[in-house]
């Protein structure tokens with residue numbers, strides 16, 4: 001593709017994504033389907049350019065107030081993923097001068113919002129939670145792409161063996177610092193074409209997701225429910241921890257998401273998973289299982305604001321009002337899911353949000369209303385499973401280690417929260 005055409009394509013895709021009528025990944029995938037002749041490098045340039053624009057939208061919109069030509073083209077020039085020399089071959093002299101002037105702006109001369117690139121409704125509670133310096137450290141990290149984490153399927157493979165196999169395929173993978181199942185890769189190799197992926201030895205999963213699954217401590221022969229299973233990222237990890245024994249129900253209100261679990265399940269070799277679509281959290285199927293389940297995971301629908309490195313459009317698509325609606329949903333789902341837990345059983349509530357109202361506030365209200373659920377220290381549960389430095393991954397409660405509280409800038413994972421209880 002001619003460089004000028006590639007820049008124009010970036011501008012066109014930018015315009016589509018900035019309408020925010022669908023998630024950015026869906027819009028990008030659709031664009032690629034409509035333009036099948038695009039090669040892998042052109043696709044990478046297009047995707048990385050629009051993701052950079054989403055990450056730095058406030059700054060780029062501020063800079064794009066000067067300059068000339070279509071606004072989408074100016075944004076695409078600022079976010080262009082590729083060498084500056086290559087880009088400059090297609091810019092007019094005026095555009096080149098404008099780009100040089102934009103790049104000469106010192107960060108210290110920018111207003112705070114143009115450095116953190118977060119909407120004020122989100123910046124304000126994060127600053128209040130973290131303090132000014134730590135907030136900026138988080139904001140900086142959220143403007144970087146995330147590494148690619150893999151979970152090794154312990155049912156069929158050993159982590160070190162998979163690491164060696166990846167090395168032979170030219171992919172350098174480090175073991176994750178906390179999860180015993182994880183490997184971390186820089187860049188974005190096409191892992192879904194690797195033999196290890198095709199035979200179910202690896203799945204793509206953030207280390208944070210792996211850690212919160214460890215809190216469930218699902219064991220051989222147990223009855224376990226993954227209440228909000230979606231496409232089954234955590235279901236697969238739970239099923240492997242159970243060594244494909246017992247019974248693992250994967251519930252979700254979205255049959256469509258559960259459909260995406262099926263091919264992953266087939267690759268994984270698990271035979272203990274029972275996916276089932278439910279109408280809502282008080283479905284008859286749930287009532288029949290009340291008091292019978294050893295372990296219940298509630299990976300609740302949430303704002304997803306812990307995943308902004310991967311889904312930067314969420315900061316522009318979410319709102320304070322939408323978070324309030326989610327809080328009501330999370331409260332109702334946790335209350336229903338708790339009824340499944342048998343005496344002595346375990347309940348885990350988790351989100352990939354960084355907002356206290358979706359996390360500590362939900363866990364504390366649940367604890368106050370349900371004295372038969374004894375809160376557990378997340379750090380103790382993780383330490384018992386040999387997770388290194390578990391206390392540093394946790395916060396809250398009297399001892400400061402009650403909840404799993406993962407942050408992109410501190411732990412290099414997505415932002416995650418999890419609370420665990422045992423039913424008395």
Ligand SMILES: C[S@@+](CC[C@H](N)C(=O)[O-])C[C@H]1O[C@@H](n2cnc3c(N)ncnc32)[C@H](O)[C@@H]1O
Pocket residue numbers: 209227228229230231232233234235251252253254257280281299300301302333
């Ligand atoms: C955070 S996602 C789950 C991700 C999944 N556990 C994974 O690891 O891939 C939350 C899920 O909750 C589902 N959900 C929404 N409302 C629900 C309800 N009332 N009962 C059960 N699941 C619900 C959504 O369809 C969505 O798939």
